[in-house]
Amino acid sequence: MKRIPALDWREETLDRMRALILEADPEMTEERKWRKASNAMKGVPVWSHNGIVCTGETYKEVVKLTFARGASVPDPSRLFNSSLEGGTRRAIDIHEGDKVDARAFKALVKAAVAQNGPPAKR
Numbered sequence: 001m002k003r004i005p006a007l008d009w010r011e012e013t014l015d016r017m018r019a020l021i022l023e024a025d026p027e028m029t030e031e032r033k034w035r036k037a038s039n040a041m042k043g044v045p046v047w048s049h050n051g052i053v054c055t056g057e058t059y060k061e062v063v064k065l066t067f068a069r070g071a072s073v074p075d076p077s078r079l080f081n082s083s084l085e086g087g088t089r090r091a092i093d094i095h096e097g098d099k100v101d102a103r104a105f106k107a108l109v110k111a112a113v114a115q116n117g118p119p120a121k122r
Contacts, residue, residue: 009096009097010058010059010063010096011058013063013094014045014056014058014063017056017063017065017094017100017105018030018045018047018056020100020102020105020106020109021047021053021054021109023106024105024106024107024109024110024113025049025053025109025110025113027049028047028048028049028053028109028113029047029048029049030045030046030047030048031045031046031048032044032045032046033046033055044056044057049113049116050113050116050117050118050119051068051069051116052068053067053068053109053112053113053116054066054067054068054070054109054112055068061095061096062093062094062095063093063094064082064091064092064093064094065091065092065094066083066089066090066091067080067089067090067091067092067108067112068088068089068112069088069089069112069115069116070083070088070089070090070091070112071086071087071088071089071090072088072115073090073108073111073112073115074111075090075108075111076104077101077104077107077108079092079100079101079104079105079108080092081093092105
């Protein structure tokens with residue numbers, strides 16, 4: 001019998017953050033973009049609502065959630081800890097064993113969605 005390998009901490013972390021993103025905004029659209037050999041052709045998860053809200057990527061040492069317009073999103077809980085010098089984006093790097101405050105994260109997602117504004121009128 002072939003055993004299914006257990007998810008590693010990065011996949012578990014990304015799954016947990018995905019659930020929080022969808023709880024924060026049930027109208028969020030999720031898709032996979034940028035499929036390439038370096039991500040095993042799985043692509044990068046991208047969450048959008050009236051534009052890209054954030055992306056999620058796994059690296060050897062970190063799970064990175066990059067908020068497309070994060071520089072203009074209020075972050076009173078100081079969750080952003082990466083890409084702080086950029087003029088537009090901000091990111092959250094989550095290392096193995098890190099705990100992310102679910103309530104603060106969902107508030108950050110909601111603020112990022114609000115930053116995108118209403119859909120463009122046609």
